[in-house]
Amino acid sequence: MNVNHAMQNLPPYLFARIEQKTAEAREKGIDIINLGIGDPDRPTPKHIIDRMATAIYDGANHQYPSSVGLLEFRAAVADWYNRRFQIQLDPKTEVVTLLGSKEGIAHISFTYLDKGDISLVPDPGYPVYGIGALLAGGQSYMMPLKAENGFLPVLEDIPSDIARQAKLMFLNYPNNPTGAIAGLDFFVKVVEFARQYDILVCHDAPYSEMAFDGIVLPSFLQAPGAKDVAIEFHSLSKTYNMTGWRIGWAAGNRDAIEALGRFKSNVDSGVFQAIQYAGIEALKGPQDTIKENCKIYQERRDVAMAGLRKMGWDIKAPQATFYLWAPVPRGYNSASFAELILEKAGVIITPGNGYGEHGEGYFRIALTVSRERMQEAFARMYKVLGKVEF
Ligand SMILES: Cc1ncc(COP(=O)(O)O)c(C=O)c1O
Incomplete structure (x- = not known):
């Protein structure tokens, strides 16, 4: 029996695929830093x-x-x-x-x-x-x-x-x-x-x-x-x-x-x-955790922006959300760049084409790991990429 036409055209949800890739890498014993999913790492107040x-x-x-x-x-x-x-x-x-x-x-x-x-x-x-x-x-x-x-x-x-x-x-x-x-x-x-x-x-x-x-x-x-x-x-x-x-x-x-x-x-x-x-x-109730969260994300954003700029990215720092959206370097598309970063740096980033045709040529970073892990992620990426060109 066939599922309907809409279901035949429905791909697995973007993050279901990313979760599967992460699990596979972890099974191989790789220390993965996940900058893929936009899920706050801080606890509920x-x-x-x-x-x-x-x-x-x-x-x-x-x-x-x-x-x-x-x-x-x-x-x-x-x-x-x-x-x-x-x-x-x-x-x-x-x-x-x-x-x-x-x-x-x-x-x-x-x-x-x-x-x-x-x-x-x-x-x-x-x-x-x-x-x-x-x-x-x-x-x-x-x-x-x-x-x-x-x-x-x-x-x-x-x-x-x-x-x-x-x-x-x-x-x-x-x-x-x-x-x-x-x-x-x-x-x-x-x-x-x-x-x-x-x-x-x-x-x-x-x-x-x-x-x-x-x-x-x-x-x-x-x-x-x-x-x-x-x-x-x-x-x-x-x-x-x-x-x-x-x-x-x-x-x-x-x-x-x-x-x-x-x-x-x-x-x-x-x-x-x-x-x-x-x-x-x-x-x-008390709203202070919103301010605290924003302060933490802003610090992480600054770490990530410094990491990207060191490698040659020239993009504006986002003033909202916990996402950074950046073009892939010359010679890559969204998927091949995300794959390289996962395989060589053990860092998960989201390929931009997962968000539509006009996301091709971009990748997304979520600021949902600690500042230290963020620094580690960018140090690893720098080792793999050095200076990049566009
Ligand atoms: C733009 C946007 N809208 C909606 C949602 C869904 O949020 P929730 O269903 O948790 O309220 C998300 C979650 O990542 C999102 O990024």
């Missing part, structure tokens, strides 16, 4: 774990949760938006709880795309945007993100017949994998574009709190009129070192939030309530 510990003993939390999440959690999200971005959200209608933002990002395509409908997807980009469209029977139109445009899509380059057929547009700032940031001025232009073509903008913002050099980043929902055309995906994963807990949300346009909630009520049964209480604690 203790006060959040403590809240979980209490909540887990409460029998009321052992039953099916609401699929759209506890109102108390959604209210904590609305409060957070208000405090952080001065945005008012109605927790009942403008926030839905997700099993991690990845889940909602994949499922929103099922709620908006009919067969053959177009989704505008950044390239390079987080793979789930395009995978959602593929699984829902839609099509992705790739919006190239190029260095010369600050890794922002050029809206004027989207052909108007494509824009007319498009139902969704995904954006993600601060950006994975490029580390680029976008200002409110860009979001304002996107709102106008979305209004003109009747498109739902899905802004994915899990890195909004991971910023360096003292900068503070905007929410898409701060653009005037954004709630008419957009939702924003967000997550506790990166802000509070909670990737394993699986809790996030979408907020914004009430029709889209209602559709996503109704879809979810039919396919999943929500986030374990004890985790939602831990999530409330994360959003409402």
Whole structure:
């Protein structure tokens, strides 16, 4: 019996392949430094774990949760938006709880795309945007993100017949994998574009709190009129070192939030309530670990930038996210360069082509190992590469 057409075209998830390569190298006894996966290496703050510990003993939390999440959690999200971005959200209608933002990002395509409908997807980009469209029977139109445009899509380059057929547009700032940031001025232009073509903008913002050099980043929902055309995906994963807990949300346009909630009520049964209480604690409790994390990532970024510059890379240091995006040296493509670095230096980097066609010729480094391991990784790379040329 054959799996369906979409499944036949679905590759194993990018990091599943990388995990397999890492396991193989480790089996050979190689000391691997993994700069591949964007998973915080720091623990979840203790006060959040403590809240979980209490909540887990409460029998009321052992039953099916609401699929759209506890109102108390959604209210904590609305409060957070208000405090952080001065945005008012109605927790009942403008926030839905997700099993991690990845889940909602994949499922929103099922709620908006009919067969053959177009989704505008950044390239390079987080793979789930395009995978959602593929699984829902839609099509992705790739919006190239190029260095010369600050890794922002050029809206004027989207052909108007494509824009007319498009139902969704995904954006993600601060950006994975490029580390680029976008200002409110860009979001304002996107709102106008979305209004003109009747498109739902899905802004994915899990890195909004991971910023360096003292900068503070905007929410898409701060653009005037954004709630008419957009939702924003967000997550506790990166802000509070909670990737394993699986809790996030979408907020914004009430029709889209209602559709996503109704879809979810039919396919999943929500986030374990004890985790939602831990999530409330994360959003409402002490926020100092965010600053501490940013300081640590910024130091690691500086170590990595110094390492790259010593070898000849001339790139701008990212001001947000824990990713560095850099071109491969002359004579390599993304895959051959990542392979060389794994085999000769025992360092895992992510080949840029895993994020789309326009990621070819690039690689991504995640700042998710200690400063010392980062130094060790770059010392090993220097031994292998010396000075590089482009
Ligand atoms: C751009 C982007 N969006 C969404 C996610 C998913 O985050 P989560 O499902 O843990 O909320 C990630 C995770 O790496 C990401 O990089």
